[in-house]
Amino acid sequence: MKDYLDTLPKNLIAGFQKYGETKTAMRQKDRGIWRSYTWKRSYIEVRQLCLGLIELGLMHGDKVCIIGDNDPQYFWAQLAVQSAGGVAVGIFTDSTPPEIQYIVRHSDAVFVFAKDQEQCDKLLEIQEEVPNVKQVIYWDEKGLWNYEEPWLMSYQQVQALGQSLDERQPDLFDETINLGHGDDQAIFCYTSGTTGLPKGAMINHNNLIAGCDQTLQVDPRLDNDEYLSFLPPAWITENVLGLTVHLRTGMVVSFPEAPDTVQQNIREITPQAMLFSARLWENMMAMVQVKITETTWLNRMLYKTFMPIGYQVAAQRYEHRKPVGWLWRLLYGLGELVLFHPLRDKFGLTHVKSAYSSGAALNPDVIRFFRAIGVNIKQLYGSTEAQVHTLHVGDDVKFETVGVPAPGQEIMIADNSEILISGATVFQGYYKNPEDTEKALEVDQQGKRWFHTGDAGYIDKDGHLIYLDRVKEMITLSTGEKYSPQYIEGQLKFSPYVQDVMTLGGEDKPFVTALINIDFENVGRWAEKKAIPYTTFVDLSQRREVYDLIRQDVQRVNQTLPSPARVHKFVLLHKAFDADEGELTRTRKLRRSLLYERYEDMIRTMYEGGDSVQVRASVKYRDGREGTVETAVQVATLEMEESE
Amino acid sequence: MTDDSVQLSVQDITLIFGGLHALTDISFEVKQGEILSIIGPNGAGKTSLLNCLNNFYHPDRGRILFNGHNLTRMPPYKIAKLGIARTFQHTALYTGLSTLDNLMAARHIHMRSGLLQCLLYWGPAHQEDIANRKVVEEVIDFLEIEHIRKSIVGTLPHGLRKRVELGRALAMEPQMLLLDEPMTGMNQEEKEDMARFILDIHERQGTTVLLIEHDMGLVMDIADRIVVLDFGSKIAEGTPEEIHQNEAVINAYLGKTGI
Numbered sequence: 001m002k003d004y005l006d007t008l009p010k011n012l013i014a015g016f017q018k019y020g021e022t023k024t025a026m027r028q029k030d031r032g033i034w035r036s037y038t039w040k041r042s043y044i045e046v047r048q049l050c051l052g053l054i055e056l057g058l059m060h061g062d063k064v065c066i067i068g069d070n071d072p073q074y075f076w077a078q079l080a081v082q083s084a085g086g087v088a089v090g091i092f093t094d095s096t097p098p099e100i101q102y103i104v105r106h107s108d109a110v111f112v113f114a115k116d117q118e119q120c121d122k123l124l125e126i127q128e129e130v131p132n133v134k135q136v137i138y139w140d141e142k143g144l145w146n147y148e149e150p151w152l153m154s155y156q157q158v159q160a161l162g163q164s165l166d167e168r169q170p171d172l173f174d175e176t177i178n179l180g181h182g183d184d185q186a187i188f189c190y191t192s193g194t195t196g197l198p199k200g201a202m203i204n205h206n207n208l209i210a211g212c213d214q215t216l217q218v219d220p221r222l223d224n225d226e227y228l229s230f231l232p233p234a235w236i237t238e239n240v241l242g243l244t245v246h247l248r249t250g251m252v253v254s255f256p257e258a259p260d261t262v263q264q265n266i267r268e269i270t271p272q273a274m275l276f277s278a279r280l281w282e283n284m285m286a287m288v289q290v291k292i293t294e295t296t297w298l299n300r301m302l303y304k305t306f307m308p309i310g311y312q313v314a315a316q317r318y319e320h321r322k323p324v325g326w327l328w329r330l331l332y333g334l335g336e337l338v339l340f341h342p343l344r345d346k347f348g349l350t351h352v353k354s355a356y357s358s359g360a361a362l363n364p365d366v367i368r369f370f371r372a373i374g375v376n377i378k379q380l381y382g383s384t385e386a387q388v389h390t391l392h393v394g395d396d397v398k399f400e401t402v403g404v405p406a407p408g409q410e411i412m413i414a415d416n417s418e419i420l421i422s423g424a425t426v427f428q429g430y431y432k433n434p435e436d437t438e439k440a441l442e443v444d445q446q447g448k449r450w451f452h453t454g455d456a457g458y459i460d461k462d463g464h465l466i467y468l469d470r471v472k473e474m475i476t477l478s479t480g481e482k483y484s485p486q487y488i489e490g491q492l493k494f495s496p497y498v499q500d501v502m503t504l505g506g507e508d509k510p511f512v513t514a515l516i517n518i519d520f521e522n523v524g525r526w527a528e529k530k531a532i533p534y535t536t537f538v539d540l541s542q543r544r545e546v547y548d549l550i551r552q553d554v555q556r557v558n559q560t561l562p563s564p565a566r567v568h569k570f571v572l573l574h575k576a577f578d579a580d581e582g583e584l585t586r587t588r589k590l591r592r593s594l595l596y597e598r599y600e601d602m603i604r605t606m607y608e609g610g611d612s613v614q615v616r617a618s619v620k621y622r623d624g625r626e627g628t629v630e631t632a633v634q635v636a637t638l639e640m641e642e643s644e
Numbered sequence: 645m646t647d648d649s650v651q652l653s654v655q656d657i658t659l660i661f662g663g664l665h666a667l668t669d670i671s672f673e674v675k676q677g678e679i680l681s682i683i684g685p686n687g688a689g690k691t692s693l694l695n696c697l698n699n700f701y702h703p704d705r706g707r708i709l710f711n712g713h714n715l716t717r718m719p720p721y722k723i724a725k726l727g728i729a730r731t732f733q734h735t736a737l738y739t740g741l742s743t744l745d746n747l748m749a750a751r752h753i754h755m756r757s758g759l760l761q762c763l764l765y766w767g768p769a770h771q772e773d774i775a776n777r778k779v780v781e782e783v784i785d786f787l788e789i790e791h792i793r794k795s796i797v798g799t800l801p802h803g804l805r806k807r808v809e810l811g812r813a814l815a816m817e818p819q820m821l822l823l824d825e826p827m828t829g830m831n832q833e834e835k836e837d838m839a840r841f842i843l844d845i846h847e848r849q850g851t852t853v854l855l856i857e858h859d860m861g862l863v864m865d866i867a868d869r870i871v872v873l874d875f876g877s878k879i880a881e882g883t884p885e886e887i888h889q890n891e892a893v894i895n896a897y898l899g900k901t902g903i
Contacts, residue, residue: 031781032793143844260791
């Protein structure tokens with residue numbers, strides 16, 4: 001239907017023809033007022049800028065770097081470059097001059113858009129090293145009034161050049177756009193690369209449009225939906241879920257007034273779609289919990305009364321998948337009025353239809369919290385190279401998974417547990433880097449292109465993908481099977497009763513075991529509720545009931561794992577890991593080799609099949625005295641049914 | 645007046661508190677559009693001098709001319725109307741009001757509407773409010789304080805309050821800015837931001853700046869000329885390079901080893 005709209009600029013023109021001056025395309029808060037730009041305005045900005053760049057010598061296939069915050073001008077610059085058949089290369093605004101220099105040189109950029117004085121200064125610093133850059137174009141003139149570098153040029157100057165070219169050759173713009181093709185490269189995304197130099201992933205127009213349409217299939221957007229653009233525009237996500245969705249559906253894109261005002265602006269715009277990192281969702285929940293202790297008694301009372309109802313109804317609806325009774329619905333409705341809606345309003349979540357979390361695994365407590373107040377957060381897993389791999393669709397949300405493959409995406413798990421993706425979104429390779437391209441892209445016999453993510457995972461019985469860790473972080477057992485310490489430990493620590501976990505495995509061990517630290521406070525409270533008597537940490541940790549409690553958590557995590565990667569045995573340690581004794585770093589990371597030595601007896605007992613081990617551990621008290629504790633630590637063995 | 649470009653002329657100012665000579669025969673001139681910095685050890689009389697310019701203190705002798713107007717007997721609000729705005733060493737904002745309201749309050753001197761018109765908030769009064777708000781929004785944009793537009797000033801950290809205070813002075817659209825230690829208590833990054841703002845104001849609007857500051861490195865970087873006070877007397881005046889090499893200054897202020 002829209003097949004002929006195979007590039008982003010062609011979609012812009014279609015939008016302009018459809019909406020013209022009648023509809024807002026973009027919006028930005030300026031001097032305290034939200035200012036709207038119609039589709040016509042967007043179109044004219046892009047047209048003039050594009051022709052200006054052509055006048056300055058931009059050729060089909062040339063690269064242009066853009067470094068700046070989320071502004072309409074950023075997207076217009078990108079579309080202008082693409083209209084002229086060029087490739088837009090985004091650079092993160094916090095990049096240092098040497099980083100900018102690397103990307104500008106490596107991408108062979110002939111122009112650079114740099115938002116303001118800050119970015120222009122960085123470029124002036126490296127001017128000598130980037131001789132191919134003909135012109136640096138800025139769009140925020142603040143502080144640049146007295147710069148007399150001919151190398152710098154304002155947005156308006158370029159547009160004025162474009163306007164005069166337009167008068168001389170009025171058909172040029174349309175002709176240039178019609179030369180564009182879906183196979184043309186649209187953007188290069190330089191991945192930060194934890195090791196080595198950044199790699200420029202080449203993404204063509206087909207990739208972007210496919211990625212957008214796939215997501216829209218499961219999560220449709222309307223042309224009066226609102227979206228706030230605050231993810232870095234140099235990032236693939238903003239390009240697909242922001243710009244491309246905007247061009248394909250007409251969704252209104254608003255831009256924050258300043259990077260610091262994002263939270264306020266979200267509240268004003270109340271977008272329908274939002275993507276936050278897991279960390280940000282966690283912070284938002286923590287913020288509510290802190291603020292509620294400081295508010296008036298009335299608010300506190302409402303929170304205490306209605307949150308449990310919210311939790312109850314959300315659990316019924318999403319976890320037990322049962323209809324909610326009328327009484328609960330009535331109570332929830334009341335809560336909606338006095339608590340849930342006002343809370344959502346604080347975060348600008350009142351109109352949100354799709355709330356996504358990406359990055360690390362999200363703590364189920366956070367998901368439950370937001371579900372209780374009426375926001376069903378879904379996980380999304382993707383990469384620069386293949387965009388959205390998997391996501392949760394509808395109400396089919398499982399805490400421990402990252403969802404099901406997006407429509408059109410095919411997922412395969414390689415022998416070394418690596419996740420491979422094939423689909424129309426798979427990128428075109430790394431620019432000027434055939435070596436890494438060969439490692440990351442594989443073409444099979446049917447001609448399908450597979451992207452090697454470098455991530456390990458597997459697909460569970462419901463077709464959901466479970467993400468474990470990077471492949472190189474996986475540990476191999478003596479049986480040749482692999483397991484992910486990070487996944488098991490992370491998932492176990494989501495339990496309120498588990499303070500710390502160290503998993504054990506390796507090439508000399510046939511199965512996985514774990515040393516677990518109970519959370520003394522929470523387990524203690526649980527024991528009091530259950531009327532289980534205990535005296536000290538040592539005593540509590542060795543109670544049969546506590547073992548049963550933790551066993552449930554271990555089983556819960558085991559169920560999500562294939563049999564060889566499960567925890568076979570665990571012990572509950574008689575004492576907590578202690579930074580004062582050097583068992584943890586000051587940032588509470590495990591000192592694995594030291595722990596391994598210190599609990600050698602226990603570990604040996606688990607692998608030799610003993611039931612318990614007598615321990616005498618030296619303990620350093622905080623006042624400097626040393627003492628010993630002596631007790632028998634039990635070994636818990638889990639029954640292993642065959643893997644489904 | 646000898647020179648047209650002289651905007652402010654301080655002539656033989658003497659200020660006496662009981663037996664203490666806070667200022668003794670201070671004379672200097674500030675030219676239109678320059679950044680002049682007044683430095684000196686603690687208690688040298690820098691803030692007293694600034695207070696004389698505003699007429700918070702009344703000098704016992706001498707006179708101060710601003711664009712030909714004699715300020716010595718003029719009440720502070722009239723001095724403000726002439727186009728002199730200042731910030732204070734210890735911020736003096738309305739802590740219970742928002743940033744926006746603090747800045748709007750500074751527009752008071754430019755308001756013409758009467759009480760009745762303002763009450764009705766109609767016609768010219770409404771127009772005037774919009775025009776003033778526009779100026780204030782320009783200042784907010786300029787100083788990059790959009791995110792605290794609606795925040796109550798009393799809840800803001802020190803560095804931001806200093807910026808709001810500068811904003812309030814700017815909202816008056818002054819010809820001359822008196823800045824009394826605008827960077828005290830700031831970290832390096834905040835100081836650099838503040839210095840950039842001062843330079844930008846100066847570049848953009850050609851505003852004359854009279855700056856009292858302790859951070860010598862900063863003063864040396866941004867001032868066109870420097871006046872040095874010690875024990876209430878002017879001991880030197882000149883460009884940063886000249887001051888840097890001036891024996892009297894090195895002995896009095898910078899220490900024998902210099903900076």
